[in-house]
Amino acid sequence: MIDLQHITQEYKNADGKGTFFACKDVNLHIDRGDIFGIIGRSGAGKSTLVRCINLLNRPTSGTVIVDGKDLTKMTEEQLRAERRQIGMIFQHFNLLSSRTVFNNVALPLELANTPKEAITKKVMPLLELVGLTEHANKYPSQLSGGQKQRVGIARALSSDPKILLSDEATSALDPETTQATLQLLKKINKELGLTIVMITHEMDVVKEICRRVAVMDKGVIVEEGDVIDVFRDPKCEVTQAMLGTAVSARSIPASMIERVRKLLTSPRELNKAMHLLRLTFVGSSTTAPVLSQACHKFELDFNILLGQVDEVQSESYGTLTLVIEGTEDNYLKAVDFISSNGVRVEDLTHVI
Ligand SMILES: Nc1ncnc2c1ncn2[C@@H]1O[C@H](COP(=O)(O)OP(=O)(O)OP(=O)(O)O)[C@@H](O)[C@H]1O
Ligand SMILES: [Mg+2]
Missing domain, CATH: 3.30.70.260 (ACT domain)
Incomplete structure (x- = not known):
């Protein structure tokens, strides 16, 4: 479903002198219908890499293939159409405070000039799916964190995407709400067949829903595999450090x-x-x-x-x-x- 080939993202250093690599020759293959986790320390390049999937970030070099199509070769207009296939959810939900739940979910459809009736037909089942039917007319300030994230998820699904990118979407939620959100993502993955890419620093999230995981460090993927294999036998120091407790049991104090x-x-x-x-x-x-x-x-x-x-x-x-x-x-x-x-x-x- 997603094939990143030799993705390199070079940025200027803050002092304006020289450059550094936020991603360096990254190759990543994500299967259709998979839930794929990306973990790594802060600044490892995870967001940069994931934003290359919908070309919100245009990599300095490399090829991005989504569902068999090379996005890096497309015109802006073609790309706009393809981006509708890729939904995204964020840590801070990014909702518009002046719009109701319904209208937040409707926004991408309005922007795509969808007729009003079709919008209602689309939005109501999505609110039902995420369990927010009763809250359709509330404003974001009247919602809990978990409810806000569910609005974010419904909005991301409004254009019938094939892929859902999640950048720390559960990081601002308490453990119980995180669980509920993960169950919802699992349901979406299963019922709608969506491919989900999850960036997270919470190992419990990876454990709970991901089938495969890649570990990034300093712009490079240092370890990748089925979650169970990586968790059982973490090879790299970063992975061992991220797995925390498992590591301390590996060496004798x-x-x-x-x-x-x-x-x-x-x-x-x-x-x-x-x-x-x-x-x-x-x-x-x-x-x-x-x-x-x-x-x-x-x-x-x-x-x-x-x-x-x-x-x-x-x-x-x-x-x-x-x-x-x-x-x-x-x-x-x-x-x-x-x-x-x-x-x-x-x-x-x-x-x-
Ligand atoms: N537009 C930009 N211009 C310059 N440097 C950038 C830009 N975007 C990101 N960076 C740098 O690239 C590196 C990787 O950033 P990125 O946001 O991908 O990290 P991350 O792994 O998502 O970290 P976190 O877990 O903190 O979100 C960081 O050093 C960051 O400061
Ligand atoms: Mg990030």
């Missing part, structure tokens, strides 16, 4: 190292060994049964030191750091057993 060291070197039965392990979910497994089965089967004891386990679209991801004790032979068998059940095992004993 300095305060704990001494205790673990003591534990590992403490005296024990002659034929027994102790290992420090990190388990990372890499397949569709739930570690708890795998771990307890392994320990039961191979007569091992374990003690969990750190853990962070969460779910994305009903698949678990995360890490567990633990010490495990038993005979060396059984330990090796247990590692085999755990690995073959979709959990990556790293022995960190020598790191301590």
Whole structure:
């Protein structure tokens, strides 16, 4: 549905001397009907990139293909028609305060010279879809944040777009309203088959509705994949930092190292060994049964030191750091057993 090829956006530095790249040779492919997340630190170039999709931003170089058509080769008039296929919603809703809910949603249709009757026919079902029928005659100042965003969504849908771009659309909303808005976007994606591109800094948003995610850093896409894969095993430092809690469980805090060291070197039965392990979910497994089965089967004891386990679209991801004790032979068998059940095992004993 969307194919960005070698997108580069160069801007002048604030001091007027030299230039910098807000996007640098970015290639991105987004499938029809997908919900695609773009995450990254502030200033990474996310908004710049997404605004290239409807050419609100004309990139310095690169090609933008939407639904098989090369937008970068179009005249302004052709582009205007194509832009109607691409709706956009924003963090601060961008509603006109002097217009009612109905008239805000109607605005794009008025601008396209749609007859009055056709406008009513179009707007009322959209208000119904977003659950605002009763509020049609209110003004934005009389609405809650969530309701305002729903007006924004209805307005973006008024020209029957194929794509919906969302730039931090839930960032100004409380968690409950965010949830409701995400459910609405999910419904729109499913019922209308819309392709949705979501820029967000909220990992919960990505987790909740995106199928794929790209991570941007300094104008470049540094990581991309199915959400579950990226969340389970973030490769880049930026992604790990953005995933926050999952990261802290990946490394052992300095305060704990001494205790673990003591534990590992403490005296024990002659034929027994102790290992420090990190388990990372890499397949569709739930570690708890795998771990307890392994320990039961191979007569091992374990003690969990750190853990962070969460779910994305009903698949678990995360890490567990633990010490495990038993005979060396059984330990090796247990590692085999755990690995073959979709959990990556790293022995960190020598790191301590
Ligand atoms: N019109 C412009 N002229 C000059 N520099 C710009 C312009 N638009 C954006 N930039 C710069 O490009 C970089 C990327 O900006 P962009 O808005 O794409 O970041 P972002 O990832 O969306 O950040 P945020 O999460 O804060 O919204 C920033 O350093 C920004 O200051
Ligand atoms: Mg932005």
